[in-house]
Every structure is written in structure tokens, then in C-alpha cells.
Amino acid sequence: MAARRAxxxxxxxxxxxxxxxxxxxxPRDLKAVxxxxxxxxxxxxxxxxxxWPKLGITKGDLLRYYLEVAPVLLPHVxxxxxxxxxxxxxxxxxxxxxxxxxxxxxxxxxxxxIAHAEGKVPYPMVQDLASLLWLVNLGCIDLxxxxxxxxxxxxxxYLHFDLDPGAKVAFAQVLEAxxxxxxxLDGLGLPSYAKTTGSRGMHVYVPIVRGPLQDDVWAFAKAxxxxxxxxxxxxxxxxxATARRPANRVHLDYNQNGWxxxxxxxxxxxxxxxxxxxxxxxxxxxxxxxxxxxxxxxNAPARIRRRGDLWSPLLASRGxxxxxxxx
Numbered sequence: 001m002a003a004r005r006a007x008x009x010x011x012x013x014x015x016x017x018x019x020x021x022x023x024x025x026x027p028r029d030l031k032a033v034x035x036x037x038x039x040x041x042x043x044x045x046x047x048x049x050x051x052w053p054k055l056g057i058t059k060g061d062l063l064r065y066y067l068e069v070a071p072v073l074l075p076h077v078x079x080x081x082x083x084x085x086x087x088x089x090x091x092x093x094x095x096x097x098x099x100x101x102x103x104x105x106x107x108x109x110x111x112x113x114i115a116h117a118e119g120k121v122p123y124p125m126v127q128d129l130a131s132l133l134w135l136v137n138l139g140c141i142d143l144x145x146x147x148x149x150x151x152x153x154x155x156x157x158y159l160h161f162d163l164d165p166g167a168k169v170a171f172a173q174v175l176e177a178x179x180x181x182x183x184x185l186d187g188l189g190l191p192s193y194a195k196t197t198g199s200r201g202m203h204v205y206v207p208i209v210r211g212p213l214q215d216d217v218w219a220f221a222k223a224x225x226x227x228x229x230x231x232x233x234x235x236x237x238x239x240x241a242t243a244r245r246p247a248n249r250v251h252l253d254y255n256q257n258g259w260x261x262x263x264x265x266x267x268x269x270x271x272x273x274x275x276x277x278x279x280x281x282x283x284x285x286x287x288x289x290x291x292x293x294x295x296x297x298x299n300a301p302a303r304i305r306r307r308g309d310l311w312s313p314l315l316a317s318r319g320x321x322x323x324x325x326x327x
Contacts, residue, residue: 026064040108040130044137051090051141052275057297059090059139062269066136068301070129072309073143073267077132081112081123081146081153083262086139091271099123106134112150125150141271142198142278144262147217152210154259158314159217159323161204161225162197162253162263166237169250171200171292177236177250178202178286184228190321193313194286196295198270198278201250202286203263207314208323214259216327221254228252266311267304269297279303280310 025035032045047060066073084098101111101124109131111122126132126143135143147156161181165174178194181204185192193205208217222238229238229252237249245251256263264270268278279295295303313319 026060026067028060035133037130037133038128040106042106042130042133042137044133049090051087052273053090053092054273055275057275059137061297062141063133063136065269065297065301066132067129069267069304070132072304072311073265074126074128074132075315076266076311077126077143077145079127079149079151080125081114081150082126082135083123083144083146084135084138084140085142085144087141087271088139091141091273091275095271102138106130109134112146112153114146114153142268143265144268145265146262147257148210148214154214155210155212156208156214156217156257157210157320158208159206159221159257160263161221162251162256163202163204164251164253165200166245166247166249166251168248172289173235174200174202174250175286175289177232177252178204179283180228180232180235181252182283182286184224188326191313191319193280193311194283195266195278195280195311196276196292198264198268198276198292198295199272200292203278205314206323207316207320209320212323212327214257217323218254218257218259220323220326221257225252225254266314267300282310 026044027033031048035042035044044063047058049059051057051059051062085095086098087093087095099121101109101122110125110127112125113120113122124135126135146153148154163174163177182192185206190206195203197203225238229236235250236252237246238252239245240255264278266278266280270276270278274293275297276292277295277297277300279300
């Protein structure tokens with residue numbers, strides 16, 4: 001266990017902070033471009049390659065989206081190892097996972113070395129706009145960051161519940177399940193925040209004070225999930241074995257809190273048919289109801305400009321729960 005507790009971070013040289021590049025800096029009439037961002041040159045390729053054929057959304061459109069939302073997205077992924085899922089042929093093509101930062105790579109890409117059975121693996125980190133665009137240019141449609149920061153990779157600063165609907169579950173039941181989790185956490189005095197997955201489900205997060213180990217966070221999520229499944233058996237299940245899991249229940253997937261697991265980050269575009277975005281929502285919005293298709297690559301930036309970063313409490317030092325009092 002001790003080998004997990006601290007990652008070896010490799011820092012890039014200090015740099016001058018400059019204003020973000022405007023979205024129009026990625027041209028629509030070129031197949032490739034090199035951007036100058038904060039003194040760094042970022043090569044972007046295959047900009048006109050179609051990533052969502054039915055929507056006509058290109059790789060360039062995906063990069064423009066991430067460039068536009070970078071000011072609110074970057075604080076949520078900074079200083080965390082990134083597990084890459086690459087879609088070289090777009091959302092409908094085959095994908096593959098990568099942990100190790102590819103070689104060659106720019107010397108300004110910071111990495112977090114995490115010990116595994118096969119040795120220390122250098123995961124890339126998204127520290128700024130240049131590294132964000134570099135990673136997305138590799139074909140990473142969504143962003144999947146480590147649950148803990150690199151200086152203590154086995155001590156998360158949040159726990160979460162992945163609400164994964166069965167095949168026969170309507171989204172209204174997912175919303176009901178989210179409210180069940182929220183009510184239970186409220187009863188324990190734990191703050192909770194919701195976002196869509198950008199797929200079929202929802203995520204509920206609890207910001208916690210760093211301290212408990214990953215296994216302890218997992219154990220708490222498991223215990224609460226099983227308790228809620230017992231109380232609300234008609235709505236949710238905590239059965240992990242797929243073969244035994246009811247298709248008409250929402251699965252409270254506590255195992256996503258386990259070592260090395262990840263979930264798509266807030267504001268990530270997902271490889272879904274509508275290019276949906278993992279979007280923070282208020283609990284009043286959950287209670288009123290909405291459709292997952294309401295939050296998409298083409299309209300998410302406008303919502304963010306209008307509502308601000310609803311996920312900002314996950315970054316705040318105040319208002320974090322002390323999970324150790326339940327362990």
C-alpha cells in the first residue's frame with residue numbers, strides 16, 4: 001500500500017501566464033495548424049477529420065470546444081494523472097486505453113509516475129491549455145483523470161457514486177436514484193454535487209478532506225450503496241455481478257472508487273451519438289428533470305457562460321467533508 005501513496009511528479013519549466021487563445025485560433029479551412037500558446041508550440045492535426053459522421057462534427061470542432069471551456073475545466077484536472085482513451089477514428093470507431101505518456105512528446109508535458117506491478121508508469125498530466133490541446137489531439141474525446149492529486153495518489157479528495165442504469169431503465173429513474181443518494185448524503189451531513197455522465201447515467205460527488213486511503217473511500221461508498229439498495233430496492237441495486245443485476249434498476253457502482261479506476265471528468269465530451277457533455281447540474285434541476293441530450297458539445301459553452309462553474313465546490317478548501325469520522 002505504501003508504494004501507492006505518492007506519485008513522482010516531473011515538472012515542466014516555469015512559464016509566463018498569458019491570456020487563453022480565442023476559439024477562432026483553430027481555423028476551419030486547414031487540415032493542420034501549429035498554435036503558439038504561452039510560449040509553446042502545439043501541433044494540431046487532422047482538423048477536418050469527421051469524428052461524429054451523423055452530426056458532421058470534426059476533430060477540429062472537438063478541439064475548439066475544449067479550447068473554449070478550458071478556463072473552467074483545467075482547475076478540475078490539474079495535478080492529476082490522466083488515463084488516456086484514444087479514438088483515432090472518432091466516436092464511432094474503435095478506442096483503446098493508454099496509461100503511459102507517449103514518446104516522443106513535448107518536453108513541457110508534465111508526467112506523474114505511479115507505481116504498478118509492471119513498474120512506475122509515467123501518466124501525462126493536463127496542467128494548462130497547451131497540454132489540454134495536445135492530449136485531445138491524440139484522439140482523446142473525453143478526459144479521465146486520477147481521483148487523487150499526484151502528490152498523494154492514494155488519498156483522494158472526493159468520493160463519488162456512478163449511477164449506471166440497467167437496459168430497461170428510463171432516465172427519470174436515474175434522476176430518482178440521484179435524489180435518493182443526495183438525500184442520504186444530506187442526512188449524514190455530507191455535501192454532494194451532481195453531474196451528467198454524458199452517456200446514460202449520472203455521477204454524484206462528495207468533496208472530502210484528504211486523508212483516508214483509496215480503499216477506505218471505496219469501503220464507505222460500498223457500505224452506503226448497499227444500505228441504499230436495501231432501502232430502495234425498487235429503484236437501485238448495488239449488485240456488482242452483471243449477470244445477477246436487475247435490468248430495471250439503477251446500479252450504484254461504488255467500485256468506481258477503487259484503485260486505478262476513473263470516470264469522465266466534468267465538462268468532458270463523450271463519444272455518444274449526440275456528442276453529449278458531462279455537465280454539472282443543480283439539485284433543483286435534478287428534481288425538475290431534464291434530458292441528457294440537453295447538454296451537448298454545441299450548446300455546453302453557452303450554459304457555462306450563463307451559469308458559471310457549478311462544479312467549483314469540488315475545488316474549494318472549505319465545505320469539504322471529513323470522511324474519517326465514518327471510518
